[in-house]
Each structure stands twice: as C-alpha cells, then as structure tokens.
Amino acid sequence: MERLEIPKKAVYRLSLYLRCLEKLTENQVETVSSVALAKAAGVKPTQLRKDIGYLGQFGTRGLGYNVETLSCAISAVLGTARLQPVVIIGVGNLGSALMRYSGFKKEGFEIIAAFDLQPDAVEIETTIPIHDVAELGEYVSSHEVKMVIISVPGDAAQNVANTVVKAGVQAILNFSPCVLQVPDHVVVNQIDLAVELENLSYFIS
Amino acid sequence: MERLEIPKKAVYRLSLYLRCLEKLTENQVETVSSVALAKAAGVKPTQLRKDIGYLGQFGTRGLGYNVETLSCAISAVLGTARLQPVVIIGVGNLGSALMRYSGFKKEGFEIIAAFDLQPDAVEIETTIPIHDVAELGEYVSSHEVKMVIISVPGDAAQNVANTVVKAGVQAILNFSPCVLQVPDHVVVNQIDLAVELENLSYFIS
DNA sequence: ATATGTGAACGGCTTCACAGCC
DNA sequence: GGCTGTGAAGCCGTTCACATAT
Numbered sequence: 001m002e003r004l005e006i007p008k009k010a011v012y013r014l015s016l017y018l019r020c021l022e023k024l025t026e027n028q029v030e031t032v033s034s035v036a037l038a039k040a041a042g043v044k045p046t047q048l049r050k051d052i053g054y055l056g057q058f059g060t061r062g063l064g065y066n067v068e069t070l071s072c073a074i075s076a077v078l079g080t081a082r083l084q085p086v087v088i089i090g091v092g093n094l095g096s097a098l099m100r101y102s103g104f105k106k107e108g109f110e111i112i113a114a115f116d117l118q119p120d121a122v123e124i125e126t127t128i129p130i131h132d133v134a135e136l137g138e139y140v141s142s143h144e145v146k147m148v149i150i151s152v153p154g155d156a157a158q159n160v161a162n163t164v165v166k167a168g169v170q171a172i173l174n175f176s177p178c179v180l181q182v183p184d185h186v187v188v189n190q191i192d193l194a195v196e197l198e199n200l201s202y203f204i205s
Numbered sequence: 206m207e208r209l210e211i212p213k214k215a216v217y218r219l220s221l222y223l224r225c226l227e228k229l230t231e232n233q234v235e236t237v238s239s240v241a242l243a244k245a246a247g248v249k250p251t252q253l254r255k256d257i258g259y260l261g262q263f264g265t266r267g268l269g270y271n272v273e274t275l276s277c278a279i280s281a282v283l284g285t286a287r288l289q290p291v292v293i294i295g296v297g298n299l300g301s302a303l304m305r306y307s308g309f310k311k312e313g314f315e316i317i318a319a320f321d322l323q324p325d326a327v328e329i330e331t332t333i334p335i336h337d338v339a340e341l342g343e344y345v346s347s348h349e350v351k352m353v354i355i356s357v358p359g360d361a362a363q364n365v366a367n368t369v370v371k372a373g374v375q376a377i378l379n380f381s382p383c384v385l386q387v388p389d390h391v392v393v394n395q396i397d398l399a400v401e402l403e404n405l406s407y408f409i410s
Numbered sequence: 411a412t413a414t415g416t417g418a419a420c421g422g423c424t425t426c427a428c429a430g431c432c
Numbered sequence: 433g434g435c436t437g438t439g440a441a442g443c444c445g446t447t448c449a450c451a452t453a454t
Contacts, residue, residue, distance in 0.1 A: 238434090238435065238436090239435075250435095254435095254436065254438090255437090255438080258437065258438070262436085264436045265436080266435055266436045266437080267433080267434050267436080268434085269434095269435070269436080
C-alpha cells in the first residue's frame, strides 16, 4: 500500500471529484469523461486524469470512467467507505452550527458527541450528547475516536489539543484562530475565518 | 505598486504572522526575531523572511523586526488597514453562527447586512439587519460591497453568486458544497467542511 | 475517432547558503 | 556574534505531448 504518496492537494481534489460523482449518480449518469468531470470540478482534464492515476487505472479509453466504480475507488482511498466517528469540542456559535450540519453524515462522518465547559448551559436542540470537557480524554480513548473538531476560543485550543492527542486522536480540524503545536503523527487542518477574509481582501483590486 | 506578485500561499501566511504579531502587541513585546515569530506561526524562519521580503525591508539586522511597524505593513498590504464591509447570504446554521462571530471586526471586516429567503422566519438576536434575498443585488451595488460570504444550500449558491457578481462583488467566501463558476476577475475561496474531514480521513493511518 | 494513461518539460514555491548590516 | 536579506539550488506539483487502448 503506497497511499502515502498522493499529494495533499490531490487528496483535496479527489474529495471534490467524489462530490461531483455523487451528483452524477443521483442523475443516474453511468459514465463520465475526464473532460466533463473536470469541468464540473473546476479543474483541468489532465490534472483530473493525473489525480485519478494515483489510485490506479479506472477508465476505459475511448469511453471514460464508470461513475460507480470511480466513486467506490475514491471513497475507499479516502477512508470514507465506512462511518468514521467524530467529536466536537466547544459548543459555541460555530460548534453548535456544526452539530446541526447534516452534510457530514452523508460523507461518512458521524458526530457522536460534543464537549463544552458548561454542557448544561448550552441551548440547542439535538440528539447528540453534550458532555463536560473534563471527560474529554477518557471518552476519546474509550471510544477510540481518531478525529475531532475543535471550535473553542483560541486561548483554550492548545489545551484541548494536548488532551485529545494524548488520548490517541490522529486528526484535528481546528477552527480556533491559533496555531496548534502537535506531534508529527497528528494531522491538523486549520480553518481560520479571519485569515480567509484577509486573503480575499488582498486580491480585490 | 507590484502587490500582485505576492504568491497566494504567502498571503495566507502573512495573515498568520499578523495574528501572531497582534498577540505580541497585547503582551507589549516590541521586537521579535524571524526565528521566534516563525515558531509561533508554525513555519520555517527562512520562509518567514522570504514572505516579509515581498513587502520590502522591515527588519533590523542583528536585532529583528519591530512588532508595530511590521503589523502595520502587513495590514496595509492585505488591505485590512481600514474597515471592509461584508454581507452574509444565507442565515441558516452556519450563516447565523458567522453573524455572531466576533473575530471579523477585530481583523477589519464589518458584517453590514445578511440576506435570506425568509428573513422574518430567522430567529436570531443580532443588530445586523436581515433582508430578503430579492433585495440582494440592489443592496450590494448601492453599498458598493466588494466581499460577500455565501452560506446557502449548494443548489442555490450559483444563483446567488451570479447575482452578486453582476452587482459588482469581487471576492466570495463560499461555504456551500459546490464549485462556483465566476468570471476571472472574481476571487473565490471555498471552505467545504466535508472535504476537510475527508482530507483528514485520508491521512489517518 | 475518441478518450485515457504517463513520461518529460515547465513553472512556482521552498530551502539553502551566504553576503550584508547592526 | 546575531540576525536579516536574497540570489541560487532544489523540490514538488502542474501542464504538455503523445503513446495506447477501444
């Protein structure tokens, strides 16, 4: 298994292709060419073929790709073929919005619990249990959670990260506006809303 | 002014540096070395110096950078030195969370209005006016809004984008899980939560 | 004829090495 | 001695050109 060779950017695009393929499946399209799929995903056809090439050979020359076969292949490589449990830490504005977001389950992720400093003070209608953050480490290890979403204020994020890393978490989606220091074997994807806006700000003339 | 030469990735990091510099200002630190600042931002010192080099020469050899001077320089280049008006379209889970998010104003962005299909049905305590999406185009042009945040469901996003682009918007932060087709002069930053999770999923062993 | 698969060329960002300055 | 500034080298991902398959 030489999965680790796929470049990070290509992995992002594979997710994109998967999203487009799902739409095609809904419309009962069975076959798609690299040109058509690339256009839907907003990339160049050659890049799409190169990206898919990382997974192996799935196309039929002169015809295109079978939508279902390709979907399954990408899903398998991304590790989303089976449901992945995820925990949210910090049930503030953003955290509670994420808890209500329905898009995760469709893509193979289940929010199994949330944590907050004051779980009783949280007003939100949900079936997802909200625990005290003091129980976070214990919960993560006993449920073998590998992925967490951090949406606590910046000054609390590093502490939370330390706790979950010690408890065995391997991947963190961090919405806090701060850089997390973690061991090399832990992956962090950072989404900083202010940074995104600032970035846009630069590119408007 | 040769601003347009700064690579996009460098612009992202400049935002990061700015965030770290603000913390230093709060702690009344006046000078910082590239090594220290780079560590705080999670990048290599040489990269930080190269990035800052795009702006000009701001350091003092043998000493480091003056925190305030550097902050102002980055802020000026990013265009966040003065308040930038922003509009949010789609006041659902995510949209309302973004409206309540206090981090924007601190970085120079003011949410001046929000838009929804059913503005009256929205239950949210806020001082930000919520209008009907039918008024979107007119509002954007008359207020000369250059940046918008789109947080509507995927199937409505392209329509919204068309409207605001026609009304003169130059930058879009898109949270909808779909690829927007826009003219070349419009910049789109996409944040797809499911894609982020899928990406992490791949990298956990 | 049409579309995929892929080695090679290209381009851009990162890292290195060291010159220049305090 | 310590730290910044920067041309050069290295690396990685994208694009091209075309061989290959139906």
